[in-house]
Amino acid sequence: MMRGQMDIQKLKTIHGGRLSIIGLGIIVLGIGIMLTGPAAAQDHQYSAEQIQAGYRTYVSQCQLCHGYNGDGIARVSLSRQQFPRAVTDDDIRMAITTGNPAGMPPFALKAEELDNLVAFVRSGMDRTGTEFRLGDVRRGEAIYEKAGCAACHRLNGNGSRTAPALDDIGFIRRPGQILTSLTDPTKGTMPINRPVTIITTDGRTIHGRRFNEDTFSVQLIDQQENVRSINKSDIRRFDVSMTSQMPSYRGRLSDVELADLLAYLVSLRGK
């Protein structure tokens, strides 16, 4: 298995509408389907135990049709919170218990099992079960301003470009991953984004954030926000820092503030 193309092929099936590998007996018809944003989840706590228990329920009850990555049904991505109709956590519970005419049967699950499934789905199907709490989106937006995130990050056209832009961070990263980036940035950094320091053969020193790299060259944005591409043959020394330059916000923000900020970041899903 896994000759290297599985995840991408499934994405194609969804976005490109190709049906060649869909072998599921139940295919959701596109009737009345509307892609919505994430739930306006207000102050919800999802524990590691709930997420992991939800995963077990998912495997036994849901995976057959929805697939390992939650994208087995056309135009639904459970891991990315793309649902035909559901917005709130209660909507998700309702969708599970009532089923739908497109082919999903109703599931008679206990309240606790439903809570666990919701937690697993809201975690972005995080099998490691990182616990998180989503607070108030609006308060989180104010904390984003107050905490000075824009000193490095760019959002809605404002802020520095030296750290990754956050416009779609809630779409491309799971809540648990975003929380890790807030509380333990070194651990949370995507490896490609690591800070690099380059000394060229002609003696220049360049600090920046890596965009892309291959055998012969590296692309980055330097601290003056210049986008640069450098041939490795022109590099005398190339250091990739394993330490993020972002401070941890655990302790700088209260748990409530962190939950609010996380709710705001999770709500950012791009244009």
Place this chain on the structure above:
Amino acid sequence: MRRAILSLLAILALVFTPVQAQVTSQRLERAASEPNNWMTYSGGYNSQRYSGLSQIDRSNAKKLSQVWVVQNQVPGAWESNPLVVDGIMYVTQRPNDVMALDAKTGRLFWIYHWAPDPGAQVCCGSNNRGVAILGNTLFMGTLDAHLIAIAAQTGKAVWNTIVADLKSGYSITMAPLIVKDQVLVGVGGGEYGVRGFVAAFDPRSGKELWRFNVIPGPGEPGFETWEGDDWKTGGGPIWTMGSYDPVLNLVYWGTGNPGPDWNPAQRPGDNLYTDSVVALDPDTGKLKWHFQFTPNDANDYDATQVPVLVDMDWNGKPAKVMLFANRNGFFYVLDRATGKFLQGTPFVKVSWASGLDKNGRPIKTPLDKGTPVWPGNQGGTNWYPPAYSPRTGLFYFSVWENYATTYHREEVVYQPGRTFLGGAPAGISPAPGAPTVSIGRRGPIDYWTNEVGNGATVALDPRTGKRAWAFTHYDVTDAGMMTTATDLLFTGGREGYFYAFDAKNGELLWKTNLGGSIVTAPITYQIDGKQYVSIIAGNILSTFALQD
């Protein structure tokens, strides 16, 4: 007068001889004697991917330039391997199209289109790896497990036969192999609990002539390596290309993983003949010998490399050997007449086994649940076709280094046509819990970093199992190899570079960036005195020659 008429007839015969000569099986056996053509997947039955052409050499390789390009409009990895016969190239594209084109210009003669049943299932992409040719007929396996014969001149189907039931998860992605006027083809489906097989078909009628089941049934040798009904869903697909030794009269195939993939506790025993190489009598399909690389596999180590057949001295005596760089991280040398294990050495970090015993059986290392396993799920190498040069005596292949995977394992209930995996792999991350990247195909921004593994083009001395040289890629690589009589090695990588190396020492002689991942192997051919090299990268098929 009579003599004059005979002469005239002889001249007429010359004039009216068709441009395309019949590709007989005798011609395929002697492929090395006509290096102008590339008539089988691997360029010859020994699967060395070694060409006798010599126009492009180490001194002029830097003058290679692009002659023509064909772009396809089909999304997804393009893993096909073109054939070139008498100036015409035959290549497939997703899902099951065959194109015939002028190998000098890239201009198309025809396209044959087959729309596979939408119920067809393939674990890892709608791939097709190419056609086989016999006479004036092409043969293609399809995603919905048909075998189709197509007229090479016109692109019209001659016959179409069902090889296996797609509803049970069977598919065909491999290029068939022609042996002694038979079309041999195997099936994929190792992720769906199939019972893998390879079968021979009559090229004229499409009638099945014999079938070898990779998983033995009750009463057959090897059945004792299964418990209960596990054999019925035992997997063992044959999804990559085979090799053939006409003198020994044996065909060789690597076999795929047992089912379910990642839960060996659910199928106790060695699980023959999964993860093995099998030697079959091509006249009957009977098993002559087998060698199992990975008994009771836990890590999806399909033995689906192309077996490379080499005649070389072994311990001072001429020997007929098979070279096999395995997904499980070991490089094997086998006696291909008997299957006897001659040597096995790890070519990357291996943690699942501490070594091999005197018979080549792995000495397994108990690993705690969740412990990273080296090599990772994609293997130390994989289906990417290797090459061997009788001139350098070196074996060339793509390797994934410093790459590991953790596994989640679970009981799974078999349901026909559903995935039968028994868990899932996860890439390891640079720090516990830190984000990492999928091993899937990537776009122009490459989120992969060498923190989680890197590729290498490796030249191995089969006598010692040691590296003669290696070229390190930043990204991993799924590229195949091709080497020539002028000691060039052509290959590529996921980054989109196409390379020509000095096959003797690994010196990089030439490279070009084709802007898309190379996930197949190069071929070479010659027309009107000009040598060409073709490679597929991303969605283009690109052909190079020396600048005039």
